[in-house]
Amino acid sequence: MKNANKYTRQYSMPPESSWNWVKKEYVDKAPIWCSVDLRDGNQALVVPMNLEEKLEYFQLLVDIGFKEIEVGFPAASDTEFVFLRTLIERDLIPDDVTIQVLTQSRDHIIRRTFESLMGAKRAIVHLYNSTSIAQREQVFRKPKSEIVEIAVSGAQLCKQLALETPGNFMFQYSPESFTGTEVDFALEVCHAVLDVWKPTAERPVIINLPSTVQLSLPHVYASQIEYMSNHLRDRHPVIVSVHPHNDRGTGVADAELAMLAGADRVEGTLFGNGERTGNVDIVTLALNLYSHGVEPGLDFENLPDIQSVVERLTKMQVGKRHPYAGELVFTAFSGSHQDAIAKGMKWREEEEREHWTVPYLPIDPKDIGREYEGDIIRINSQSGKGGIGYLLEQKYGFDLPPRMREDLGYAVKGVSDRLQKELSVDEIADIFTEEFVNLAEPIAFSELKADEGAGHPTTVTIHTHGQTRTIKGSGNGRLDAVSNALQASLGLQYTNLTYKEHALEVGSGSRAVAYISIDDAEGRTHWGCGIDTDIMNASIKALFSAINRMVVATPTFVVQH
Numbered sequence: 261m262k263n264a265n266k267y268t269r270q271y272s273m274p275p276e277s278s279w280n281w282v283k284k285e286y287v288d289k290a291p292i293w294c295s296v297d298l299r300d301g302n303q304a305l306v307v308p309m310n311l312e313e314k315l316e317y318f319q320l321l322v323d324i325g326f327k328e329i330e331v332g333f334p335a336a337s338d339t340e341f342v343f344l345r346t347l348i349e350r351d352l353i354p355d356d357v358t359i360q361v362l363t364q365s366r367d368h369i370i371r372r373t374f375e376s377l378m379g380a381k382r383a384i385v386h387l388y389n390s391t392s393i394a395q396r397e398q399v400f401r402k403p404k405s406e407i408v409e410i411a412v413s414g415a416q417l418c419k420q421l422a423l424e425t426p427g428n429f430m431f432q433y434s435p436e437s438f439t440g441t442e443v444d445f446a447l448e449v450c451h452a453v454l455d456v457w458k459p460t461a462e463r464p465v466i467i468n469l470p471s472t473v474q475l476s477l478p479h480v481y482a483s484q485i486e487y488m489s490n491h492l493r494d495r496h497p498v499i500v501s502v503h504p505h506n507d508r509g510t511g512v513a514d515a516e517l518a519m520l521a522g523a524d525r526v527e528g529t530l531f532g533n534g535e536r537t538g539n540v541d542i543v544t545l546a547l548n549l550y551s552h553g554v555e556p557g558l559d560f561e562n563l564p565d566i567q568s569v570v571e572r573l574t575k576m577q578v579g580k581r582h583p584y585a586g587e588l589v590f591t592a593f594s595g596s597h598q599d600a601i602a603k604g605m606k607w608r609e610e611e612e613r614e615h616w617t618v619p620y621l622p623i624d625p626k627d628i629g630r631e632y633e634g635d636i637i638r639i640n641s642q643s644g645k646g647g648i649g650y651l652l653e654q655k656y657g658f659d660l661p662p663r664m665r666e667d668l669g670y671a672v673k674g675v676s677d678r679l680q681k682e683l684s685v686d687e688i689a690d691i692f693t694e695e696f697v698n699l700a701e702p703i704a705f706s707e708l709k710a711d712e713g714a715g716h717p718t719t720v721t722i723h724t725h726g727q728t729r730t731i732k733g734s735g736n737g738r739l740d741a742v743s744n745a746l747q748a749s750l751g752l753q754y755t756n757l758t759y760k761e762h763a764l765e766v767g768s769g770s771r772a773v774a775y776i777s778i779d780d781a782e783g784r785t786h787w788g789c790g791i792d793t794d795i796m797n798a799s800i801k802a803l804f805s806a807i808n809r810m811v812v813a814t815p816t817f818v819v820q821h
């Protein structure tokens with residue numbers, strides 16, 4: 261990059277820092293949440309929401325549990341004005357929800373804002389003007405004293421109109437572009453406004469300190485917030501609020517560190533919609549708290565439904581890697597992650613632990629309405645036996661022996677690699693069936709007859725090379741007898757027969773499944789699986805499957821006729 265010297269840092273550290281927030285390990289209580297989706301989010305949409313869409317969005321925010329909702333900038337347009345009038349006239353604002361409206365510090369805009377509030381039982385009137393060096397120099401072209409005057413005159417008019425308008429009004433002031441403002445000057449403007457509004461315990465004032473544009477690392481913002489919180493005269497009737505944006509990609513960090521530094525309240529939007537790179541994402545903030553065992557006070561138990569409503573109304577898409585909500589954020593494709601997740605889930609079931617500690621999954625996806633199947637483990641050519649076996653067990657009930665999982669794993673990865681695509685559980689089950697289950701080529705099992713006498717004498721009917729044959733054998737059990745008959749009659753050579761069986765509880769009808777491995781003359785292991793309503797037939801089919809895999813893998817072998 262040739263032009264780095266074109267840029268310089270545009271923020272200032274506060275005159276002093278106590279750094280007390282650094283010593284706090286985590287945020288131990290939820291802040292007061294304020295949604296600004298309907299204002300900051302809406303003003304940044306290519307096509308802002310219409311009346312019906314705003315009404316639906318408002319209801320969504322109420323259902324999630326927001327108690328403070330900035331419903332718009334009523335002086336900005338007819339749609340904004342009519343929306344607020346509709347909320348008031350149709351009595352759509354629940355008693356425990358306070359609406360908030362934004363206004364510039366300009367006479368006619370403040371007056372229009374109060375007109376829009378006629379009949380509201382309660383509201384927060386949010387007044388702002390820009391205070392940063394850049395805005396003072398370039399936009400307003402005014403000295404500090406005149407910037408203070410803009411804020412003070414607006415605050416005075418708000419106070420006067422609040423007295424003249426029926427309803428219960430609370431005030432909020434934002435030194436907009438706070439992060440580009442000298443912190444002491446921001447403090448001076450806020451004090452001037454507070455001197456007009458005179459907050460009390462019964463009627464507190466909100467001082468909102470936005471990172472209108474993120475200019476610094478998050479610890480700088482936290483230090484600025486801490487300084488403001490510590491130096492506001494008469495701090496207690498003041499609610500310190502933050503309003504982070506996300507220009508440097510650290511909106512969440514800004515909000516979290518600001519809470520450690522003394523912020524009582526956070527303004528943000530669902531999934532971070534908002535100007536440029538967006539406002540801070542309240543979903544992420546709330547679920548970050550939740551993942552530390554702190555009740556966030558907002559209900560995201562059905563996040564996928566909330567997301568689809570937001571996407572439909574805003575016509576914006578939530579990214580696939582977006583924290584908590586993105587399609588892929590609980591998904592492990594890679595083998596070692598899948599293996600650890602599968603083992604962690606099993607361990608959790610066995611140990612019955614209270615706290616969630618499954619590797620790679622910061623929270624239980626089920627808590628926010630996500631499914632395990634199709635959400636957590638997905639299979640491509642980077643996947644491993646652990647994940648593949650886990651999926652097959654979860655959906656189809658096959659509890660494969662570990663070494664057989666390995667063989668299946670290679671078969672599945674091979675298909676995914678060849679086709680260059682992800683495979684579904686059903687496709688994995690098809691590969692498993694095709695490659696390992698009830699294989700009947702070149703040797704098919706037909707019938708078993710238990711003969712009389714010691715040593716489990718057995719007659720087996722088989723089909724091979726278009727012929728039906730009857731072969732006999734005996735052994736230390738029925739399966740051993742069948743195996744001996746096959747080895748003696750067909751010239752097969754193998755050793756080390758291993759065996760596992762279980763009932764197949766998934767799916768209709770009760771069936772048994774058996775897994776068998778054999779080692780051929782060169783020491784290679786071949787696995788087979790058999791499924792049948794009868795456990796003995798299942799084992800024999802598993803043996804035939806293993807033998808058939810061995811025969812197919814040994815092109816030089818000829819079945820004796």
Ligand SMILES: CC(=O)SCCNC(=O)CCNC(=O)[C@H](O)C(C)(C)COP(=O)(O)OP(=O)(O)OC[C@H]1O[C@@H](n2cnc3c(N)ncnc32)[C@H](O)[C@@H]1OP(=O)(O)O
Pocket residue numbers: 300303333335336337363364365366369388389390399400410436472535
């Ligand atoms: C960081 C934020 O998100 S702040 C919120 C921003 N949101 C919006 O602006 C969305 C809604 N806004 C609008 O629809 C329009 O801006 C309106 C209707 C409010 C006002 O429209 P207009 O008066 O036509 O235009 P505009 O907003 O460009 O006004 C600019 C003037 O207001 C002044 N101004 C801007 N903001 C403020 C403020 N907060 N307080 C006082 N004066 C302000 C500017 O200095 C400029 O003054 P000038 O006329 O002397 O040059």
Ligand SMILES: CC(C)C(=O)C(=O)O
Pocket residue numbers: 300362388434436437468470471472473503505
């Ligand atoms: C109006 C203010 C609070 C704002 O949206 C911002 O500064 O980002």
Ligand SMILES: [Mg+2]
Pocket residue numbers: 300470472503505535539
């Ligand atoms: Mg904003």
